Amino acid sequence: xxxxxxxxxxxRDLKQIESTLEDTIFTDQPVLHEASTQLLRAGGKRLxxxxxxxxxxxxxxxxxxxxxxxxxxELIHMASLVHDDVIDDSDTRRGKxxxxxxxxxxxxxxxxxxxxxxxxxQFTDIExxxxxxxxxxxxxxxxxxxxxxxxxxxxYEQNFRSYLRRIRxxxxxxxxxxxxxxxxxxxxxxxxxxxxxxxxxxMGMSYQIIDDILDFTATEKELGKPSGSDxxxxxxxxxxxxxxxxxxxxxxxxxxxxxxxxxxxxxxxRVVEAIAKSGAIEKARRVSxxxxxxxxxxLKKLPNNQSKSALENIANFIGNRKI
Amino acid sequence: xxxxxxxxHYTNLIHTSTKNKYxxxxxxxxxxxxEKIQALDCLINNNANKENFILATMLVQIALNTxxxxxxxxxxxxxxxxxxxxxxxxxxDYYSGIYYHILSQSSDxxxxxxxxxxxxxxxxxxxxxxxxxxxxxxxxxxDYSALNSMIIxxxxxxFNRETHFDFVSKWLLAIKLEREYSRLEQGxxxxxxQLVQDKLLKQNTTKHLQNLLKQMIHYTKRELxxxxxxxxxxxxxLTTFSVNTILEEGLSK
Numbered sequence: 001x002x003x004x005x006x007x008x009x010x011x012r013d014l015k016q017i018e019s020t021l022e023d024t025i026f027t028d029q030p031v032l033h034e035a036s037t038q039l040l041r042a043g044g045k046r047l048x049x050x051x052x053x054x055x056x057x058x059x060x061x062x063x064x065x066x067x068x069x070x071x072x073x074e075l076i077h078m079a080s081l082v083h084d085d086v087i088d089d090s091d092t093r094r095g096k097x098x099x100x101x102x103x104x105x106x107x108x109x110x111x112x113x114x115x116x117x118x119x120x121x122q123f124t125d126i127e128x129x130x131x132x133x134x135x136x137x138x139x140x141x142x143x144x145x146x147x148x149x150x151x152x153x154x155x156y157e158q159n160f161r162s163y164l165r166r167i168r169x170x171x172x173x174x175x176x177x178x179x180x181x182x183x184x185x186x187x188x189x190x191x192x193x194x195x196x197x198x199x200x201x202x203m204g205m206s207y208q209i210i211d212d213i214l215d216f217t218a219t220e221k222e223l224g225k226p227s228g229s230d231x232x233x234x235x236x237x238x239x240x241x242x243x244x245x246x247x248x249x250x251x252x253x254x255x256x257x258x259x260x261x262x263x264x265x266x267x268x269x270r271v272v273e274a275i276a277k278s279g280a281i282e283k284a285r286r287v288s289x290x291x292x293x294x295x296x297x298x299l300k301k302l303p304n305n306q307s308k309s310a311l312e313n314i315a316n317f318i319g320n321r322k323i
Numbered sequence: 324x325x326x327x328x329x330x331x332h333y334t335n336l337i338h339t340s341t342k343n344k345y346x347x348x349x350x351x352x353x354x355x356x357x358e359k360i361q362a363l364d365c366l367i368n369n370n371a372n373k374e375n376f377i378l379a380t381m382l383v384q385i386a387l388n389t390x391x392x393x394x395x396x397x398x399x400x401x402x403x404x405x406x407x408x409x410x411x412x413x414x415x416d417y418y419s420g421i422y423y424h425i426l427s428q429s430s431d432x433x434x435x436x437x438x439x440x441x442x443x444x445x446x447x448x449x450x451x452x453x454x455x456x457x458x459x460x461x462x463x464x465x466d467y468s469a470l471n472s473m474i475i476x477x478x479x480x481x482f483n484r485e486t487h488f489d490f491v492s493k494w495l496l497a498i499k500l501e502r503e504y505s506r507l508e509q510g511x512x513x514x515x516x517q518l519v520q521d522k523l524l525k526q527n528t529t530k531h532l533q534n535l536l537k538q539m540i541h542y543t544k545r546e547l548x549x550x551x552x553x554x555x556x557x558x559x560x561l562t563t564f565s566v567n568t569i570l571e572e573g574l575s576k
Binding site for chain 2: 148
């Protein structure tokens, strides 16, 4: 089943969000316009806007207001991706050239800043101070998560807690904030808001762990980048942490990291295969499932409706996704 | 050297609010353009949230200046240089996030929007200026002057103080040029030096760059001298402030 089937009833609203995104990034500066449009049209699951809409359905659903929130969080996500590609020196994303490879790093930086500014311009139409406090805190935390990711690169002595703290900041908070912002702007009860925030947080944790697993299990064609790319960048993810419980695998990872500048590709391939066969993937998947169960559990407090079913189905889909 | 109390106050605030252990370990202290604090202090007179507004505006300016430091390509860099560039990207994002966070805490939503509009306009202008060819120094200077003062201009617009902004813009440019000249003499290589070389110089030597900067300073100061009699009182601190004092303080991080 396709992910979109879970929220088919949102199709018309999502179309409006898509056109809001296009309208928001419009500019008469041709390079910025082309770069932002290319990024927007490269697609993506639009998970964050979907969570905003579904969360808002538990309160006063006013699309003209909600779509501004939904498009702003997606634009902030996009701005962070375009800067991430500079950080990771990535030439492709979702199989398409990145802004930095099509133009250069400078244009990518300006495009990210431009999209960030547009997101805030859009979001300041929302006059709920708390919504701004939530989003701004999330943005600061998101960047701290990315700084920590660089700090922890190639550090094979890091522990599970530092990994979980990092993905909380890097991924889970923007998803939980998307759910929370939908609730805040739709003026739901504080219990509903809390339940939706928790759902988003647990979903975000599960989502990132699955992403880290796919780096070892999906093909280059499916990923749009070579498998083992995280390890190549020096990122220690949950499957790697579990795999390093095996002293032989740990030794080969230490050996692999010994030459960071020119990592041995044959050795990298061998390590990726060893991790995939070590049982670490299954262990990581169990952690992801634990978060998913918590996400389901958070929804129990919410009234039964179409939106709740969709949130349950999305959790189910994310937990089983192959890409 | 002891800083002017106004600059010392805001420089401390900026350093405190941008504090991050890992960034501070790997990157230089943020460079504070004190002349912009002076300009903002004149433009935002007698507002209860003045301190927050100046701090947030300076953070936006610092964030965008930080992103200017990213090299067009990173291919040939060693691991240390690469890490510094990666952290520079994130440092800029971090400072932007803090600007938003500070203003959201005081519920200054309209000022968040105003600065976002400033960032929007500045990214547009930068994209044009950085990728456009120039055949005349005065045209480059006019565009660069607009770019240099864009964020401050958005604040002036917010407080309905745009009428004499042309003067503020040239005053900021004069100080910027003096600083860049001074840095060149000290042997520093800055983003501005590279930009001027790329846009205006056929011969890539320090001497040529020095001469061109001298001409730019002379030209800007001559234009600046025409304004003095016409200025409103709130801008008088800019005319009486010594350019050299600001320069020296700006350089003593």
